[in-house]
Amino acid sequence: MVTMAYDAVVLLSFGGPEHPDDVLPFLENVTRGRGVPPERLAEVAEHYLHFGGVSPINQQCRDLLAAMRADFAANGIDLPIYWGNRNWHPMLADTVAQMRDDGVTRALGFATSAYGGYSSCRQYWEDIGAARAAVGPDAPVIDKLRHFHDHPGFVEPHAEAVRAALATLDPARRATTRLVFTAHSIPTSMAATAGPEGGRYEAQLRETARLVAAAAAPDLEYDLVWQSRSGPPQVPWLEPDVNDHLATLPAAGVTGVVVSPIGFVSDHLEVVWDLDTEAATTAKQLGLDFARAGTPGVHPRFVAMVRELVLERLGGPGTQRRERLGELPIWDTCPADCCTAPARVRG
């Protein structure tokens, strides 16, 4: 039995509306002070209302929680697992209050984002700080688990999904099929401050794209492009957008695409709307075959990864090996000045 330096685990996520009346207050929480224009907000509200005002993300978190509890129990890890969100109920501050009431003193946080950067990493540290401050001096300490962009438990489920998506396309046209990896676009100023030397969000995504492509279809060419751009039009964000990129492919002799959202861990609204609806329509108009690869979700290898990340931090013999496939530097605790929000994005 390992010595438990921690007495709980907490799943940290983005949160999403679960009723039409939740949509506007949720969007206000996401965009407060961030200068997102009202036209963009109205457009995104429409995407949510198209799905009855219910984002899939909260149910995906509940499914992941259930899978984590089963996996931890099956592997003899006796830690309670909590869940708290940044932007919608269950809000992290309420969860941290519950943890305090239950006597938790020191927890490990697993965020549903693999990468560095302000939205993906630093903002989760800020969420923890704000929730603890709201609860008061007896709030439990929460240490966030490391980035996992190159963990085999993240790379392998993505690669398996790319293989499955490819298998739905005409094998006679495989040689002219392109793998198109996507991640959430961010302002270029935010990309510049990601990680200790900057540029880490993009660098990690390039590493993940390389690892997934090599594992899934080393014979095919691949690209990394961006989706779900927000913000005012005059602020530069990472480009090209996936739709603009698809438009360049027919002239390059490409007949079909497998679109793989390696920027995400589940098929939440930005995947089902921006890819399955918008990018799929773009591909159809261009005459490109289209298949969207799935995300890890509750894939057993992904769930096992969460356990392995926890074990890395529990201490004791054989628990400290970092499973990983890439070469970029990895650390447990982010330096305080890493991934800070650029002033213009903070608003």
Ligand SMILES: CC1=C(CCC(=O)O)c2cc3nc(cc4[nH]c(cc5[nH]c(cc1n2)c(C)c5CCC(=O)O)c(CCC(=O)O)c4C)C(CCC(=O)O)=C3C
């Ligand atoms: C890097 C990144 C991730 C991946 C990392 C992670 O997962 O944490 C991510 C995930 C997500 N983003 C999501 C939803 C939204 N993101 C928005 C706005 C923004 N995202 C940004 C970045 C990211 N976002 C940024 C820089 C903004 C501009 C405002 C700001 O500076 O913060 C807006 C506002 C409206 C709009 O889109 O303009 C919404 C509604 C959902 C939930 C989907 C669902 O409900 O199923 C998820 C998982």
Ligand SMILES: [Fe+2]
């Ligand atoms: Fe977002």
